[in-house]
Amino acid sequence: EAGVTQFPSHSVIEKGQTVTLRCDPISGHDNLYWYRRVMGKEIKFLLHFVKESKQDESGMPNNRFLAERTGGTYSTLKVQPAELEDSGVYFCASSLGTPGGEQYFGPGTRLTVT
C-alpha cells in the first residue's frame, strides 16, 4: 500500500512568488491534514479536510494560503504571494475517521522563501 506522498520535496522561491504544494493521501482515507514546522519551532496544525470539505481551517495563517482537495482525493496548498516567514517544512497527513486514530504522514515539503 502506498503511503502519503508529497510534491515537491523541496522548493526555493523568491518573496512575492507563488508556490503550490501537493499531497496525495493513502487511498481510502477521507481525512487529510496539513501541518507546518517553522525552523526551530513546534509543528503547527493548518487545516483538516473530510473528503472535499474543509472541516477545520483554524490554523491557516492568513488569506495568502489556500487549500483545496479536489474530489476528495489529492490536496493542494497554495501560497500566494509567499513571504519570508512562510519558510518551513509543510507536512501532509491522512487518516481514517476514528477519533484519536493514527495519522499517517508524508515526508514533507521543505519550502524556502528568499
Place this chain on the structure above:
Amino acid sequence: AQSVTQLGSHVSVSEGALVLLRCNYSSSVPPYLFWYVQYPNQGLQLLLKYTSAATLVKGINGFEAEFKKSETSFHLTKPSAHMSDAAEYFCAVVRLDSNYQLIWGAGTKLIIKP
C-alpha cells in the same frame, strides 16, 4: 490552551544506554497521546499511542511510554539505545475539542554516541 512540553531539544546517550525522552502535557482530562519519530530525510512515523486502555504503552523498535496522570507526563523510554535510534522524536496530544487536531511538542533530537 493545551500545550505539550518536551524537555531537552537534544539528548545524547551512549549506544547500549537507557533512552529517556520527556514529555509533559497540559490537560485536566486524559487525552489521546502520541509519540512520533522522524528519521533523517523521512516523514513522521508513529512510535506508539495512548488511548486510555493501558497506562504502559509498547511501541515499535523496543520503545515504550508510561502515562502518568498525576504527573501529566508521557515519557518515552528504551532500555538499550542503538545507533539506528538517532532521529528526532515528537510528542503530540489530540486537541480536546477536535478529536483530530494534533498539538505538538517542539521535538527532541536523540544523538547516539558509539
